[in-house]
Amino acid sequence: MPSGVILGEFGFIPGVQTDTLPSVGHFLTRWRKVLKFTISPFLDPAAMTSILVLALLMTAPEASSTEGFDTLVVCPEAYVTAMRPWLQYRMQQGHRIGVVTDVSSKEKIRTTIRDAAQSGPLKQVLLVGDVVADKSGGIGVPVHYQEAVVNVHFGSEPEIPTDNYYADLDDDQIPDLAVGRFSVANEEELKTIVAKTIDYESKLPPGDWQRRLHFVAGVGGFGSVVDTMMETITKKFLTDEIPAHFEAKVAQGSWRSIYCPDPREFRDEVVRQLNEGGLFWVYMGHGHVETLDYIRVPNDAYPILTNQDVAALRNETSSPIAIFLSCYTGAFDAPRDCLAEKLHREKGGPVAVFAGSRVTMPYAMSVMGTEMLQQYFNEKQPTLGQLLLHAKREAMQQGGKLGNRKMLDTMAALVSPKPGLLREERLEHMGLFNLLGDPLLKLPHASPVEVSAPGVAHPGSSIEIVGKTSLPGKVRVELVCRRDGCVAQLSKRATYQPLHDELVQYTKTYQSANDRLWHVVDAEQADGKFQVKLDIPEACHGPCHVRVWVEGASQVGLGSQDIAIQPLQVAEGILEGQIGE
Numbered sequence: 001m002p003s004g005v006i007l008g009e010f011g012f013i014p015g016v017q018t019d020t021l022p023s024v025g026h027f028l029t030r031w032r033k034v035l036k037f038t039i040s041p042f043l044d045p046a047a048m049t050s051i052l053v054l055a056l057l058m059t060a061p062e063a064s065s066t067e068g069f070d071t072l073v074v075c076p077e078a079y080v081t082a083m084r085p086w087l088q089y090r091m092q093q094g095h096r097i098g099v100v101t102d103v104s105s106k107e108k109i110r111t112t113i114r115d116a117a118q119s120g121p122l123k124q125v126l127l128v129g130d131v132v133a134d135k136s137g138g139i140g141v142p143v144h145y146q147e148a149v150v151n152v153h154f155g156s157e158p159e160i161p162t163d164n165y166y167a168d169l170d171d172d173q174i175p176d177l178a179v180g181r182f183s184v185a186n187e188e189e190l191k192t193i194v195a196k197t198i199d200y201e202s203k204l205p206p207g208d209w210q211r212r213l214h215f216v217a218g219v220g221g222f223g224s225v226v227d228t229m230m231e232t233i234t235k236k237f238l239t240d241e242i243p244a245h246f247e248a249k250v251a252q253g254s255w256r257s258i259y260c261p262d263p264r265e266f267r268d269e270v271v272r273q274l275n276e277g278g279l280f281w282v283y284m285g286h287g288h289v290e291t292l293d294y295i296r297v298p299n300d301a302y303p304i305l306t307n308q309d310v311a312a313l314r315n316e317t318s319s320p321i322a323i324f325l326s327c328y329t330g331a332f333d334a335p336r337d338c339l340a341e342k343l344h345r346e347k348g349g350p351v352a353v354f355a356g357s358r359v360t361m362p363y364a365m366s367v368m369g370t371e372m373l374q375q376y377f378n379e380k381q382p383t384l385g386q387l388l389l390h391a392k393r394e395a396m397q398q399g400g401k402l403g404n405r406k407m408l409d410t411m412a413a414l415v416s417p418k419p420g421l422l423r424e425e426r427l428e429h430m431g432l433f434n435l436l437g438d439p440l441l442k443l444p445h446a447s448p449v450e451v452s453a454p455g456v457a458h459p460g461s462s463i464e465i466v467g468k469t470s471l472p473g474k475v476r477v478e479l480v481c482r483r484d485g486c487v488a489q490l491s492k493r494a495t496y497q498p499l500h501d502e503l504v505q506y507t508k509t510y511q512s513a514n515d516r517l518w519h520v521v522d523a524e525q526a527d528g529k530f531q532v533k534l535d536i537p538e539a540c541h542g543p544c545h546v547r548v549w550v551e552g553a554s555q556v557g558l559g560s561q562d563i564a565i566q567p568l569q570v571a572e573g574i575l576e577g578q579i580g581e
Contacts, residue, residue: 068120069098071440074109075128076139077101082190083128089198090440105135106142110166117169124178124385124439125166130185131333143333150425153418156359161333162431173430175392178385178439183332189345197438200319200351209318210444210556211246211549212278216270218253218285218293218304238483240404241373244545245560248483249514253285253295253304258490261510262503263295263302270305277318287326289338298496307339313348321384322350325365330355330434344436352384352437363412364429370405371395385439392430447471449559453546458568460538465546466531467559473552475523475530480516482543488512540565
């Protein structure tokens with residue numbers, strides 16, 4: 001038996017309670033046949049680190065003796081006890097988990113991962129512990145530093161800290177496994193993250209939060225051409241890449257924007273968003289290790305979010321997944337805790353955080369962002385780790401699958417300061433962005449709802465909406481305008497007046513800018529079918545959507561259809577033209 005594989009001795013590892021575990025004799029007698037798979041010819045005893053075969057404690061005796069691990073947990077022995085609820089929870093779901101306790105060097109860890117990948121269907125790796133220096137003997141997991149190629153031209157450090165090193169099985173810098181990290185400095189922080197992760201899947205009730213997305217945007221500052229391009233692309237993505245039945249709320253850190261609340265209270269609004277919760281919370285803009293950018297107004301500046309604000313987070317009912325398309329917020333190797341670490345460790349903070357560890361670039365971040373949208377909304381990846389893995393891999397494909405992705409590549413070739421390094425820029429972002437969270441985190445997906453509505457309607461009319469759902473529950477039918485519009489007529493500000501009464505109006509305008517609801521009506525369903533009359537307000541106009549939300553006992557249902565609201569004479573003219581043709 002390889003000396004690095006701990007089998008019957010599992011119950012006696014220091015710090016692990018043994019009173020609920022089977023005795024060594026009982027363990028070996030009952031699981032003798034199953035244990036055979038752990039002594040695999042693919043595993044090199046000289047190179048392996050300790051793997052605790054925890055999956056066997058939950059596996060039926062008749063399980064295949066040729067199965068390997070689908071998940072490896074790289075965890076210092078000091079953290080095994082705190083990880084135990086997570087290990088039991090995942091094994092009850094059917095995962096086969098190996099625990100690597102020899103974390104003395106990154107080379108040993110990667111060798112173990114690669115050996116395990118050869119002997120079974122390994123799909124994900126979870127690292128447990130803050131970054132420690134390689135071969136230091138500290139309680140944590142070392143990080144790899146790869147040479148920077150592109151971002152060094154824009155002021156970044158010459159090396160990039162990355163966990164992608166452990167996910168890359170063939171040295172091409174493109175991940176082959178999903179990888180995440182519980183970046184904790186002690187057992188209490190780990191217990192908080194473990195509990196929050198399990199609660200996200202097992203305790204959060206279904207509701208409106210499962211269709212809610214928050215977007216916070218800073219000011220680019222890359223020059224008028226690039227900034228205009230990024231604003232145009234962002235609006236197009238919000239309109240085209242996210243299905244209409246999801247609710248997207250936007251806050252922008254520019255006093256000129258209608259999406260800017262009172263600048264003095266911007267960070268209060270960001271905290272409120274995180275406490276309100278939702279599916280995803282996304283920040284796009286400049287970032288630093290301990291703070292996001294500032295809203296700059298004439299003669300003053302206000303922070304968007306800092307490490308000190310994290311203590312105000314109280315969300316325990318609808319924790320979002322936070323995504324930072326920004327520099328440095330995920331610098332988990334820094335001497336001080338980075339913003340991503342603080343958020344993830346906070347009990348009322350996000351359940352997971354995806355962020356960049358050094359200077360990041362607009363083009364590659366935009367590519368990754370659009371591929372992440374594709375993987376969730378279209379490919380419907382089941383876990384966060386698989387979503388990020390496939391998004392990264394698709395980002396490396398030239399041109400991508402969607403028109404917006406092709407547009408991104410074309411525009412970047414025209415305006416990028418380094419147009420000859422676009423592939424290298426995308427490749428560098430494979431390492432720059434890391435997940436602080438569980439790669440096995442299950443993503444909630446709504447049940448599809450069939451919706452049938454007229455393609456065109458006019459103000460003041462009534463239309464009939466019919467639909468079908470497989471989900472029992474309350475049905476709500478809404479008429480909303482497209483995401484690039486709102487119910488009120490609003491325009492950008494031309495001047496800034498630092499008067500209290502003026503600034504209070506910013507928040508009212510911001511709320512109006514995010515109000516896209518024209519009308520809502522509840523519907524009764526019978527055998528999964530529903531039918532309702534929807535009134536079109538006289539003031540309603542332009543491109544809209546009919547969207548349906550079903551609130552079930554354990555899941556939500558979502559569906560939508562586009563509809564154009566046009567004055568009656570315009571609609572009749574279009575119809576006559578179609579008939580004439």
